Amino acid sequence: MPTRRDFLMQGAAITAALALPKRLYAATSEFQSLDARTASVQLAPEGYPKTEIWGYGGAMPGPQMRLQQGARLQRRFMNALPQASTVHWHGVRIDNAMDGVAGLTQPAVEPGQSFDYDFIAPDAGTYWYHAHNRSTEQVARGLYGALIVEESEPPDLDREEVLILDDWLLDPEMAQIVPDFTSRHDRGHAGRRGNFIATNGRHDLSLEVRQHERLRLRLVNAANARIFVLSLHGMEGWTVALDGMPLPRPEPLAEALILGPGQRADLIVDVTAAPEETAHLVRLDDQEAASQVAFTVTGKASTTLPGCTGRAATQSGDGGDRPR
Numbered sequence: 001m002p003t004r005r006d007f008l009m010q011g012a013a014i015t016a017a018l019a020l021p022k023r024l025y026a027a028t029s030e031f032q033s034l035d036a037r038t039a040s041v042q043l044a045p046e047g048y049p050k051t052e053i054w055g056y057g058g059a060m061p062g063p064q065m066r067l068q069q070g071a072r073l074q075r076r077f078m079n080a081l082p083q084a085s086t087v088h089w090h091g092v093r094i095d096n097a098m099d100g101v102a103g104l105t106q107p108a109v110e111p112g113q114s115f116d117y118d119f120i121a122p123d124a125g126t127y128w129y130h131a132h133n134r135s136t137e138q139v140a141r142g143l144y145g146a147l148i149v150e151e152s153e154p155p156d157l158d159r160e161e162v163l164i165l166d167d168w169l170l171d172p173e174m175a176q177i178v179p180d181f182t183s184r185h186d187r188g189h190a191g192r193r194g195n196f197i198a199t200n201g202r203h204d205l206s207l208e209v210r211q212h213e214r215l216r217l218r219l220v221n222a223a224n225a226r227i228f229v230l231s232l233h234g235m236e237g238w239t240v241a242l243d244g245m246p247l248p249r250p251e252p253l254a255e256a257l258i259l260g261p262g263q264r265a266d267l268i269v270d271v272t273a274a275p276e277e278t279a280h281l282v283r284l285d286d287q288e289a290a291s292q293v294a295f296t297v298t299g300k301a302s303t304t305l306p307g308c309t310g311r312a313a314t315q316s317g318d319g320g321d322r323p324r
């Protein structure tokens with residue numbers, strides 16, 4: 001007759017056997033997966049067909065990655081695209097082996113295959129990741145996302161927003177991506193310029209803010225060729241970092257900010273527009289101003305902001321309802 005001890009031992013053995021495949025699985029799945037695949041998204045306004053894109057996680061932009069300075073990022077890239085691809089971590093100082101440049105630092109990852117990216121992010125800042133095989137096609141189809149490396153002592157802000165600016169070349173009837181990525185005309189002119197401009201995949205991105213709120217706007221230009229010329233309306237702002245590098249001192253954004261393809265800029269902005277008004281990140285196209293992002297002012301924040309440096313956070317006493 002088995003003793004209680006035998007039974008327990010047997011139970012332990014069974015548990016161990018059951019645990020074995022699970023443990024093996026766990027050991028190989030430490031990496032979060034980052035898959036690239038085709039997807040349909042509503043890019044053009046409602047009423048138009050959905051646009052077929054290529055996206056990380058089937059989304060555009062892909063998932064926002066956020067980690068602390070000095071932390072480790074591990075992603076298993078799984079390629080479910082009809083083309084070989086890689087992931088490049090734009091601007092991050094990492095080993096060549098992890099830099100994701102097909103044909104230079106690694107072979108392109110074939111459809112159905114995977115590659116493990118594993119690196120430490122040494123510098124805080126605004127970065128982005130994107131495909132780096134046939135980039136003119138793959139980035140234009142939507143393969144990118146933001147990579148935010150947070151500083152250990154963040155500036156005194158109410159909140160931040162990551163804004164990825166892009167333009168898309170869509171056929172005007174079916175709203176599908178024009179599949180000629182090597183047009184001689186484009187090459188001989190200003191590159192592949194889109195006819196449909198979006199922020200975070202939305203042509204009408206609108207965010208709610210409060211008057212006197214201080215935001216960090218992390219801007220990324222993910223377009224192939226478009227140079228964004230930007231200014232602020234209803235907000236006062238400073239450029240505090242360019243391409244992930246902090247500036248020696250904040251620079252007042254008095255005139256236009258020019259953001260070329262691949263570039264990033266960190267702005268700190270104070271909402272000056274009054275409640276019920278709308279502030280804007282403004283895009284200047286050939287002297288014409290258009291709203292790139294609308295900021296609807298819904299109330300007042302409870303502090304006044306004396307300036308970008310040395311924020312004293314004095315109480316304004318104007319009846320703001322934000323918790324202090």
Ligand SMILES: [Cu+2]
Pocket residue numbers: 088090091130262
């Ligand atoms: Cu890049």
